[in-house]
Structure formats: C-alpha cells, structure tokens
Amino acid sequence: MRLPTITDTLRARRLLAAHLAPTPLRVHPWADGVTLHVKREDVQPVGAFKVRGGLTLLAGMSPAERARGVLGYSTGNHAQSLAYAAARFGAPCTIVMPERPNPAKAAAVRALGAELVEHGAALEQASAHAAELAARTGKRLVSAGDEPELVAGVATAYLELFEQAPDLDAVVVPVGGGSGAAAACLVAAAVAPGCRVVAVQSAASPAAHDSWRGGEPVARPNRIIAEGLATGTGFALPQEIMRAHLADFLLVDHAGITRAQWTMLRDLHVLAEGAGAAALAAVLTHPERFAGQRVAVMCTGGNAGEAEIRRVVDVGRTRPPRTVTGAGDGRAPRVARALP
Numbered sequence: 001m002r003l004p005t006i007t008d009t010l011r012a013r014r015l016l017a018a019h020l021a022p023t024p025l026r027v028h029p030w031a032d033g034v035t036l037h038v039k040r041e042d043v044q045p046v047g048a049f050k051v052r053g054g055l056t057l058l059a060g061m062s063p064a065e066r067a068r069g070v071l072g073y074s075t076g077n078h079a080q081s082l083a084y085a086a087a088r089f090g091a092p093c094t095i096v097m098p099e100r101p102n103p104a105k106a107a108a109v110r111a112l113g114a115e116l117v118e119h120g121a122a123l124e125q126a127s128a129h130a131a132e133l134a135a136r137t138g139k140r141l142v143s144a145g146d147e148p149e150l151v152a153g154v155a156t157a158y159l160e161l162f163e164q165a166p167d168l169d170a171v172v173v174p175v176g177g178g179s180g181a182a183a184a185c186l187v188a189a190a191v192a193p194g195c196r197v198v199a200v201q202s203a204a205s206p207a208a209h210d211s212w213r214g215g216e217p218v219a220r221p222n223r224i225i226a227e228g229l230a231t232g233t234g235f236a237l238p239q240e241i242m243r244a245h246l247a248d249f250l251l252v253d254h255a256g257i258t259r260a261q262w263t264m265l266r267d268l269h270v271l272a273e274g275a276g277a278a279a280l281a282a283v284l285t286h287p288e289r290f291a292g293q294r295v296a297v298m299c300t301g302g303n304a305g306e307a308e309i310r311r312v313v314d315v316g317r318t319r320p321p322r323t324v325t326g327a328g329d330g331r332a333p334r335v336a337r338a339l340p
Contacts, residue, residue: 001146001237006190008152009159009183012056016156019055019088020044023157025164025296028268033292034283037165038268041157042276042302046080046108049157049180049300054081056153057142058089066091071139073097073130075123075176075230076105077275077301078144083114094139096130098122102305122222124232145177145235155183161296162192169293170196170247174278174300175208176231178238184298185245196247198289200282202229203251211239212249229275248289252281260284261312264299273304 023040030036041049058066069092072082079095086093093114097106098121109116119129127144134141142150157180161171171188173181181199188195201209207220211234222232242249252260257274260281264270272280279297283290304312 001240002148003237003241004148004152004155004186006155006186008148009155009187012052012149012152013156013159015056015059016052016153019059020052022160022164025161026268027165030283030295032287032290034287034290035294036280036283037161037168037294037296038270038280039157039161039296039298040270042270042272042299046077046084047301047303048077048080048276049154049298050077050081050150051084052081052156053147053150053153053179054078054085055088056156057082057147057149058085058091060149061089061091061140065140069093069137069139070142071096071130071134071137072142072144073123073126074144076102077303079109079114079116080105080112080303082142083109083112086114087112092139094133094137096126096133098126102303102308104305105303108303122232123230124219124222143235144231145179146237147179148237151179151183151186151238151241154179155187157298158184158187159191162187162195165294165296166192167294168192168195168296170198170290171296171298172198172200172279172282172290173298174229174275175199175201175249176205176229176275177235178208178242179235180298180300181208181246182238182241185241189245197245198247198282199242199249200252200278201249202257202278203253205230205232206251207232208234208239209249209251210234212242212246215243229278250282250286250289252278252285256281256285258312258315261304262315265312266316270299271302271304271309272299273301273308276301
C-alpha cells in the first residue's frame with residue numbers, strides 16, 4: 001500500500017485552495033499552565049475535517065472515474081465529505097451507513113444528492129455491504145481509512161496548524177479510523193519534529209488504540225455512541241504511519257467526552273460533537289501529560305445530533321460548572337481543568 005508523503009500534502013493544499021478557506025485557530029489560557037489552541041475544523045462546509053479528504057480524492061480522479069461514481073461507508077462525517085465532493089465534481093455517490101444513523105448526518109448526505117443505504121448494526125457490516133455494492137455497480141469503493149488521498153487531504157489541516165502556531169509542544173487528535181492522527185504525524189515529522197502527536201480514542205471502541213499498542217491491526221468491540229470514534233477495526237495505512245511517528249495514544253471514557261463537550265460549549269462557545277471534543281477530553285483526563293505546555297486540540301466536527309446536545313446540556317444542569325479562576329500572578333484567567 002502506497003503511503004502518502006508531505007509532497008502529496010502540498011499538492012492537496014494546491015487542489016483545495018479553490019474550494020476551502022483555512023480554518024481558524026483560537027488560543028485560550030487553561031489550567032495547569034497550559035496554553036490551549038483549538039483548531040476549528042467544525043466550521044468546514046460539512047461541519048467536519050473530513051471534507052478535505054473527500055475533495056482531494058475527487059479532484060484527483062479522472063473524468064471517466066468520476067462518471068462511474070464513488071461509494072463509501074461511514075457513520076457520518078466521511079459520508080458527508082464524499083457526498084459534498086461528489087456534488088462539487090458532478091459524480092454519482094452512494095453511501096452505506098449502519099442502521100439508525102445520526103439523523104442530522106443522514107439528512108445532510110441526502111441533501112447533498114447522494115444515495116443513502118442503511119445496512120447493519122455497526123460500521124463493519126456497512127463496510128462489507130458497501131464492498132458488495134461497489135462490485136455490482138462499478139463505483140469506486142472509498143475506504144474509511146486506507147486511502148492515501150484522504151490522508152493527504154486531511155493533512156492540509158496540520159500544515160495550516162503549524163503555520164498558525166509553529167511552536168507547539170503537542171497536538172492531540174481524535175481517532176476513529178486514524179486518518180487524522182496519521183495526517184498529523186505526516187506533517188509534524190516534516191515541519192514540526194519537536195511537536196508530539198498524541199492520539200485519543202474512546203475506551204468503548206479501542207480498535208485503533210489496541211492496534212497501535214499491539215503493532216498490527218486488530219478488531220475490537222465497538223460500543224461508543226459518538227459516531228466519529230465508532231470503528232471496530234484498525235486500518236493498515238494510518239496504523240503504519242502512526243507506528244512510525246505517534247508519540248502516545250490515550251483512551252477516554254464516554255463521561256469524559258461528554259464533560260469535554262460541555263466545557264467547550266460553556267467556556268469556548270463551541271458546539272462540538274463527541275469526536276470533536278475527544279481531544280480536549282484527553283487533556284482534561286490526563287492533565288499531567290500536558291502541564292505547562294502549548295497544546296493544540298483538533299475540534300474535528302460539530303455535527304452533534306439533537307439527542308446528543310440534550311445529553312451534553314443535561315451534564316451542565318446536573319454537574320454545576322466550577323468558577324473560572326485567576327492564575328494568581330497577574331496572568332490571564334484560567335479555565336478550571338474539569339467538571340466536578
């Protein structure tokens with residue numbers, strides 16, 4: 001399998017220049033002497049970072065390939081990315097989602113003109129059905145993780161990040177399939193070798209984490225309700241890149257993700273879906289690993305469904321927030337590390 005390179009990423013940035021503007025980076029004083037940088041990929045046209053990969057993939061296809069169309073499988077944001085890119089380039093698009101998907105993401109896929117097929121209880125069943133459909137229809141099957149073009153496209157977010165903040169100590173990246181963390185590793189190794197790339201995944205769906213720890217892709221139970229983290233198997237391509245360059249891989253629980261969503265909503269005025277708040281959840285859950293450092297967290301998506309937003313607000317109602325306190329030495333106020 002061909003691994004993407006920094007040259008591929010630079011080429012992807014040129015391709016994307018006509019389609020996407022750079023996303024903002026916001027800086028916040030935080031607890032434990034942390035300077036927190038939040039990269040706002042939730043403001044992308046489909047509300048998530050994945051659009052970078054979809055556009056890069058479609059831009060690089062020949063007219064004949066586009067005419068045959070693309071077929072993907074996804075819990076939501078990858079689906080929207082392909083549907084959006086296919087609409088921009090006039091290509092037919094079919095998406096297979098597990099049954100009972102996030103209603104907002106499913107509606108967005110349909111609104112973009114893609115055909116949506118619901119199949120199976122989890123992503124693994126949707127993936128197998130997508131492969132069958134691609135074989136029957138001749139559409140180009142797009143993997144959720146093992147696609148060099150997707151990783152190269154996503155990596156453009158990290159080129160932007162290191163241009164916006166060249167002196168970071170660490171960047172924390174949520175992981176489902178691992179394309180985002182692999183992209184961060186690819187760029188950091190080339191332009192910011194002193195910056196640690198730290199991946200984070202839900203303990204309820206630890207396939208990528210366990211694959212990285214064990215040195216080969218493995219399957220694990222997939223019980224997380226945050227769609228962007230719901231992957232039951234490790235993908236070979238991002239795992240190979242992460243094994244070469246990733247500094248650490250942390251796990252967080254569902255409660256920690258929800259508390260991070262509430263903290264982002266209350267203190268940073270950002271509505272993040274669960275995957276989009278996972279990086280901050282890692283900083284809140286493992287504060288000793290980031291104390292006194294310049295840390296970037298990737299807010300990878302803002303496509304929270306209504307039920308998810310209600311759960312987050314309920315956390316705020318039942319667990320009163322700590323008061324934002326001053327640093328005590330004339331510096332800007334700092335935000336409390338975690339909810340009680």
